[in-house]
Amino acid sequence: xxxxxxxxxxxxxxxxxxxxxxxxxxxxxxxxxxxxxxxxxxxxxxxxxxxxxxxxxxxxxxxxxxxxxxxxxxxxxxxxxxxxxxxxxxxxxxxxxxxxxxxxxxxxxxxxxxxxxxxxxxxxxxxxxxxxxxxxxxxxxxxxxxxxxxxxxxxxxxxxxxxxxxxxxxxxxxxxxxxxxxxxxxxxxxxxxxxxxxxxxxxxxxxxxxxxxxxxxxxxxxxxxxxxxxxxxxxxxxxxxxxxxxxxxxxxxxxxxxxxxxxxxxxxxxxxxxxxxxxxxxxxxxxxxxxxxxxxxxxxxxxxxxxxxxxxx
Amino acid sequence: xxxxxxxxxxxxxxxxxxxxxxxxxxxxxxxxxxxxxxxxxxxxxxxxxxxxxxxxxxxxxxxxxxxxxxxxxxxxxxxxxxxxxxxxxxxxxxxxxxxxxxxxxxxxxxxxxxxxxxxxxxxxxxxxxxxxxxxxxxxxxxxxxxxxxxxxxxxxxxxxxxxxxxxxxxxxxxxxxxxxxxxxxxxxxxxxxxxxxxxxxxxxxxxxxxxxxxxxxxxxxxxxxxxxxxxxxxxxxxxxxxxxxxxxxxxxxxxxxxxxxxxxxxxxxxxxxxxxxxxxxxxxxxxxxxxxxxxxxxxxxxxxxxxxxxxxxxxxxxxxxxxxxxxxxxxxxxxxxxxxxxxxxxxxxxxxxxxxxxxxxxxxxxxxxxxxxxxxxxxxxxxxxxxxxxxxxxxxxxxxxxxxxxxxxxxxxxxxxxxx
Numbered sequence: 001x002x003x004x005x006x007x008x009x010x011x012x013x014x015x016x017x018x019x020x021x022x023x024x025x026x027x028x029x030x031x032x033x034x035x036x037x038x039x040x041x042x043x044x045x046x047x048x049x050x051x052x053x054x055x056x057x058x059x060x061x062x063x064x065x066x067x068x069x070x071x072x073x074x075x076x077x078x079x080x081x082x083x084x085x086x087x088x089x090x091x092x093x094x095x096x097x098x099x100x101x102x103x104x105x106x107x108x109x110x111x112x113x114x115x116x117x118x119x120x121x122x123x124x125x126x127x128x129x130x131x132x133x134x135x136x137x138x139x140x141x142x143x144x145x146x147x148x149x150x151x152x153x154x155x156x157x158x159x160x161x162x163x164x165x166x167x168x169x170x171x172x173x174x175x176x177x178x179x180x181x182x183x184x185x186x187x188x189x190x191x192x193x194x195x196x197x198x199x200x201x202x203x204x205x206x207x208x209x210x211x212x213x214x215x216x217x218x219x220x221x222x223x224x225x226x227x228x229x230x231x232x233x234x235x236x237x238x239x240x241x242x243x244x245x246x247x248x249x250x251x252x253x254x255x256x257x258x259x260x261x262x263x264x265x266x267x268x269x270x271x272x273x274x275x276x277x278x279x280x281x282x283x284x285x286x287x288x289x290x291x292x293x294x295x296x297x298x299x300x301x302x303x304x305x306x307x308x309x310x311x312x313x
Numbered sequence: 314x315x316x317x318x319x320x321x322x323x324x325x326x327x328x329x330x331x332x333x334x335x336x337x338x339x340x341x342x343x344x345x346x347x348x349x350x351x352x353x354x355x356x357x358x359x360x361x362x363x364x365x366x367x368x369x370x371x372x373x374x375x376x377x378x379x380x381x382x383x384x385x386x387x388x389x390x391x392x393x394x395x396x397x398x399x400x401x402x403x404x405x406x407x408x409x410x411x412x413x414x415x416x417x418x419x420x421x422x423x424x425x426x427x428x429x430x431x432x433x434x435x436x437x438x439x440x441x442x443x444x445x446x447x448x449x450x451x452x453x454x455x456x457x458x459x460x461x462x463x464x465x466x467x468x469x470x471x472x473x474x475x476x477x478x479x480x481x482x483x484x485x486x487x488x489x490x491x492x493x494x495x496x497x498x499x500x501x502x503x504x505x506x507x508x509x510x511x512x513x514x515x516x517x518x519x520x521x522x523x524x525x526x527x528x529x530x531x532x533x534x535x536x537x538x539x540x541x542x543x544x545x546x547x548x549x550x551x552x553x554x555x556x557x558x559x560x561x562x563x564x565x566x567x568x569x570x571x572x573x574x575x576x577x578x579x580x581x582x583x584x585x586x587x588x589x590x591x592x593x594x595x596x597x598x599x600x601x602x603x604x605x606x607x608x609x610x611x612x613x614x615x616x617x618x619x620x621x622x623x624x625x626x627x628x629x630x631x632x633x634x635x636x637x638x639x640x641x642x643x644x645x646x647x648x649x650x651x652x653x654x655x656x657x658x659x660x661x662x663x664x665x666x667x668x669x670x671x672x673x674x675x676x677x678x679x680x681x682x683x684x685x686x687x688x689x690x691x692x693x694x695x696x697x698x699x700x701x702x703x704x705x706x707x708x709x710x711x712x713x714x715x716x717x718x719x720x721x722x723x724x725x726x727x728x729x730x731x732x733x
Binding site for chain 2: 057058059141142143144158160162163164165253254255256258259271274275276277
């Protein structure tokens with residue numbers, strides 16, 4: 001009976017059902033597809049076009065070829081902002097991951113207060129970023145800040161955290177450590193997934209704490225580390241809010257902190273777009289950031305095979 | 314059910330037509346609706362809203378909807394969209410960039426068309442509104458920078474006020490106190506804004522052709538004054554440490570009110586702040602002294618302004634200008650500038666007794682009568698130039714470069730900006 005129907009219609013019912021399911025799937029996904037095309041794909045493609053134009057938002061873009069990209073070669077702030085951002089990436093990401101992992105390891109104990117500790121570590125990440133940054137500005141105040149008072153009691157030098165160009169980036173790194181709660185929670189979950197039998201076997205073999213960490217824990221959580229590393233790098237390359245709030249002097253001012261020491265690449269794009277109204281140059285800067293992000297991510301992924309171990313490897 | 318749906322549809326269409334005609338539901342149908350977002354908040358916004366309300370009451374052709382919106386990026390986005398606003402406010406340093414990009418419209422035709430009388434304005438305040446010899450904004454309030462002195466500290470040390478920059482150097486030396494550990498406990502003069510401070514030394518940042526003059530001798534002299542009389546004697550790090558402990562600006566902990574700083578160069582809003590936060594403070598204000606060899610600079614005061622503008626994408630420029638005239642009328646300007654503790658831009662208001670309610674406001678009101686009011690004219694590269702000046706200032710106040718070296722380099726960069 002089935003065969004006769006399929007012969008008559010020329011189509012097999014399973015194909016029809018499959019096609020119908022596909023259409024239904026596309027239909028359900030349509031809101032996202034339309035949203036993606038309008039709100040993401042179009043702006044991305046438009047920004048690529050604008051990067052080759054002289055465009056200020058208020059008049060039609062004028063094609064200028066690669067002039068915007070060429071102008072970056074002579075732009076001191078382009079280099080300065082890129083170096084500042086790379087500093088935050090090179091030092092901030094490993095520092096943040098290490099701190100989060102150490103915190104997770106110290107929390108990975110059997111304790112009835114475990115949920116409380118986890119909440120405590122995660123709490124700073126839910127504090128609004130503006131409020132937290134202003135709070136840190138006072139903690140880091142050179143004259144009356146808690147941190148310098150503490151350093152003074154220890155007889156250590158008291159840096160001008162927010163005023164000295166040499167200390168502004170370390171100050172931002174310090175603030176970054178305060179908000180590793182999210183990374184810590186992910187690490188904690190990963191640590192819980194490491195099979196206990198490996199540790200028991202290693203203990204029987206006489207392996208020490210460091211050896212157990214290096215040979216069991218680290219390989220087991222390496223996929224999670226890779227994920228956090230990539231996310232951390234991408235987030236760091238887009239570093240904006242804390243530095244912007246640290247540097248802000250007056251409404252809509254293009255400030256980069258003491259001697260532009262915390263002028264991050266994202267801030268420089270913002271200054272060009274919304275202070276100087278040079279949307280063409282800002283678009284070109286954004287595309288350079290995109291290319292750098294892709295290269296760095298690709299490099300990390302390529303190197304991952306040397307140190308990331310998946311289950312079953 | 315069908316009827317309801319139909320009514321709903323017809324209602325929606327009617328509302329859409331009403332919106333497309335420039336009026337909105339809730340407004341009288343025969344009135345043109347103007348959108349008026351403004352950057353001010355709090356009591357200033359309340360004062361402005363009262364002026365909006367008085368305008369609406371007086372009108373049967375225009376209805377203004379004012380809303381506090383202290384978000385300049387949003388403002389810029391709206392100015393570049395099809396459905397933006399009709400009139401708003403900003404600071405004068407935006408005029409050059411916005412006018413040169415076509416974001417805001419020239420007002421000359423509207424001024425001429427309405428036969429608007431500008432003779433009552435302090436001339437410099439109107440000049441500040443120009444770009445390329447056209448008015449692109451109108452000033453509602455201006456600010457001048459004067460030297461404020463904590464007279465109690467002067468009396469305690471028996472120090473007379475400086476009349477020249479040479480005397481100012483001596484006063485700074487006397488009123489800057491350092492304890493036994495080398496820590497500053499009182500600063501003679503807080504760091505000034507060098508853009509305005511330079512003018513008191515005869516400096517300027519643009520020449521008559523609106524080309525950069527960053528390495529003008531007066532600019533170099535102003536920065537050298539600060540280096541020689543403050544940074545080198547007391548140390549960059551120590552000054553920064555002391556400054557980092559300053560309390561909130563708009564609070565009783567402001568370092569000038571608490572006696573941590575003996576002199577500051579500030580604008581007229583300080584008169585209101587002192588009234589609010591340090592009523593018992595004994596203080597006065599006057600023009601920043603000038604070099605003894607340059608008596609012609611006497612009465613020099615740097616002027617900046619808050620202004621109203623009309624974006625180019627408005628559909629109702631004439632109506633917006635009608636409302637702007639109301640905002641700038643003597644009564645509205647008086648009420649608003651008193652609420653802000655800013656200076657009016659009309660000469661007829663400089664002697665208005667209403668300002669006497671703010672003790673000390675007269676120092677700044679009188680400054681507007683000076684022949685030596687100065688300002689930076691608008692250029693399309695003004696914001697970039699300000700950024701470069703700020704960077705150069707950082708290099709100088711950190712003693713990375715001498716003022717002359719830093720300003721020569723700034724001049725090169727500024728010339729590139731002007732050529733771009």
